[in-house]
Amino acid sequence: MSHNRRFFLKTLGLSSLAFPLAPAVVAAPEPKLPQDVSVVRLSGRVLANGQGLANVAVTDGINVVRTDAKGRYAFDSPATAEFVYLSVPRGYAFPHERGIARFYRRIEPSGGQKQFKADFELEPLSGDDTNHHFIVWADPQIISKEDAAQLKTVSAPDTRALVDSYPQGTLLHGIGCGDLVWDHFELFDDYQEAVATTGIPFFQVIGNHDMDLEARTDDHSANTFKERFGPTYYSFNRGEVHYVVLDDVFFIGVAKQYIGYLTERQLAWLEQDLAHVPEGHTVVVSLHIPANTGQIRRNSTREKIEPSLGGTVANRKELYRLLQPYRAHILSGHTHFNEKVLDEEHENVIEHVHGTVCGAWWTGPICYDGTPSGYGVYEVKGGDIAWFYKSVGHDKTHQLRLYPVGAVPEKPDHLVANVWNWDPQWKVEWEEDGQARGEMTRELGYDPLSVELHQGDQLPKKHAWVDPQLTDHLFFAQPSPNAKHITVRATDRFGNVFSEHIALPMG
Template structure:
């Protein structure tokens, strides 16, 4: 039934206004500027194959409607001139098509032609992909060549070392979770160089700093991104997991103004896309702006920030309800876990930390990225700090570090969620769980607080966080030890003199 949605969506523009069927027959619609929107029909056909043999059941889309390949790998779909790409949802069991690390699963649709043939050649994997890993790089956000050099010479080699540590037969892919650059499009070349160094294929998410700021509407704001990386929403498969990328940054037509919003066009496409996914399967959705966050509560705001969360997230939650869903996001330069019913959202600390001003984000989380280990329909994860091994999962601040709580020790556990336990010991004696309280990370206060800090970007300020834990040692205590147990039972420990 979803193929019929093509007819409903032919004229879908902007926020998803659906034109009546009669409009399909029109050759053009006039704008106030006398420019014309071409709605003429475009027939697309082709074949998806590997080694000369067609692959059946592959989902093919033009971003409006979806079809599947037949038993010989052939497909055809009726598109229209507003569609920019034809692309596939790469099926499980096949390599991710790439060009120097950039995933290439699409073909641009030539303008002005009534028909187009797009064939896709895939390579079958030599191993089962039921077990695989992926990483999420949020906010590389380079504004100059110095930032780019750090990404290329420090962050990228760190990721390569991590990947190599798993062994050459481990399947990995990456997701660049938006703000790949900081409005400086010439630095996209450095981003591509960095992911090329990592040695794994990367899929890209558009961020608010990846948009064309001179565009008059949201539709034109992704033109440069599309030229480099293809469509802004799509899906792919690896093992038993279905991956989806969405564009939730809606540009409102003036420089650097945007809201978190999913257009009707994307939601219609997503509903069709998910119709090919078995309920109960794991679905991983990647966006830039967090779908939800605790910012309103922590900052005691009257309303949610329009540019900080997705306003119409309830519909996304509804569509994801039948699945074991995870959402990957960035944008905020902090680490946060938001759990909505059975949906877990992973908001990642930034690869650039606090905009390349030092080793941490504004909540004290180290500059880093998420690492996810998938086995069938199960997934484990941890946060990888750049320049540290995977055991670096928390930081202890000794008694007296926080001036208004001089008798207490505070611990920042950046990838914490409610399934974690944070326990402390005093001189070898177990004292119990530390008390979780919201606050500011002391190192972030030291590096970021005040009108003159940090010198590089004075707008940076410490951010209130939920993942601080407190304890008050005895007056004569000599040493404390902190034991952090993640939701998977892995234990991390660190001892420090009081």
């Protein structure tokens, strides 16, 4: 047998059954498995004041088990699982480190043993948590120390002032709804400092700009995020509300390329997680990329822009299916515009697509639909949730912006109001010189201030690629030729009335 032929056969790894005379040459090497397929025994207790807590959900992100009467849990987990963590039950404080929620332990078997023990100690709340509030920061998205300074010295103190405006003892928590930074992971420290300023615990959502762009697959794209903030999907409870955080940013292996998608592993976990939530309860799901928006519909009327796979969740129907038994709210960011999405096919779900903390990427005071830089505020009473949008630097009653006649060139005889947190249960009415004129007409268009600040190849100077975006929440009215004063009143679905006034120039 020639040297070349022996080398060829060895390279192929052909079995000794075919070539029994040359076992040393043709023996197949031991396969190198890409992952550890063994199991690790996870165990521990969930305690409060030294006593075990029963029926607390504990998970490795794959299995969901419940603690026994003494607070004990034990189950076998794949060796590839990274964390063991719990769904904090109602009535207990959220464990945190300077505001960053810490409800997990990284699985680290020691001494070659395939087992890991983790105990969790929870602190009972001093009062009932049936009524509580929460805040949603979408897209802080800091890329520089200058951006970080604005987050820490403007947005975070504004949030702290809102927190302090509630009566002492009010329970609040925050949700960082993804794109906490803009690909610069050294700025996670600044984000954490901003969170600490607010004085409330924050749970984090991973966004497309929080991913490791050098990862070869989605499986490892969250490594840095996990080192900082733990699991990318999990749940917790407060009062009568069950909160879920999901990772819907699926990295496809090319820098900054991703799709909106929920993996089977997450959906299977979510199915287990919701199994113990009674039908009819309120479930709040936070994710970065919206499950759905009206952007494609809006753009198709004028610009014929092709839909992006990274703009909404491709398999959202499965999320809707799992949420069908509940009163569900979906909280998202990513888009840098503000919108409420209600689907006639899924009447139990309302999606809150949030305007951003950074506005149009820290270029000025607004997002590119005219929504002010800001955050969502949600007030919970039992299973009912009321909400408003808090504009940074403004009182919480700042809920619309009124523009004079002619501000929109396509409607030269009309004045326009941008009511950014509008949904179909709002009513937007106007008065002319003290006389009621009925409801304004809602039409698709561009916010005039966004056009002024963002339209053109050189605007805005900081990020010239930012452009105005079409929005559904513009309202128009045509005053009489001799009108002197206009008042616009917007009444939200909760009966709160917000008004703005404008004096018209003398003819």
